[in-house]
């Protein structure tokens with residue numbers, strides 16, 4: 001059964017949508033470096049801090065009230081799976097960043113549980129990144145980062161921090177969790193930037 005699904009997935013895939021070295025899967029694997037944290041929604045907020053005049057925070061209720069987008073994208077994981085046409089709902093990062101003027105060029109996303117990942121601020125702007133709380137029409141599973149995760153589909157999936165709580169803006173780049181352990185600093189799947197030195 002798994003073989004059949006994999007075969008159909010590969011056959012059905014438009015190869016121009018599959019970056020080098022990747023295979024298409026129908027599954028949605030769970031990849032976490034530690035246990036799944038469970039944060040109560042009344043204790044949750046999303047904060048932009050660091051190189052800003054004043055930190056800005058949104059409670060869960062305030063986050064829910066923001067204008068949102070439903071969108072469908074392909075996701076590429078550095079462990080070589082690609083999953084096509086994944087439908088999410090969330091708030092574009094532009095909405096948060098517009099409320100936190102900065103001269104900084106870099107962000108470190110931080111999460112409940114201590115995970116971090118670094119991303120140039122430009123990659124979080126212009127409708128290319130979101131804080132999502134729904135996948136496939138349902139609230140995001142805790143294992144997949146619920147209540148809310150970052151989603152940056154144009155970079156390898158480790159940049160899409162699960163259980164996100166905010167962004168630390170910085171004038172200089174600083175590696176996050178996997179970047180310190182040898183993953184590529186930027187992670188463009190189309191350039192196969194998997195590991196340090198790629």
Ligand SMILES: Nc1nc2c(c(=O)[nH]1)N[C@H]1C(S)=C(S)[C@@H](COP(=O)(O)O)O[C@H]1N2
Nearest residue numbers: 029030031032033111115144158160161162
């Ligand atoms: N907070 C947190 N975010 C994380 C991770 C993690 O361990 N902790 N793993 C990353 C990695 S390596 C990948 S491939 C994806 C996996 O997301 P998934 O479990 O929903 O497939 O989440 C990324 N975001």
Ligand SMILES: [Mo]
Nearest residue numbers: 031077078158
């Ligand atoms: Mo990963």
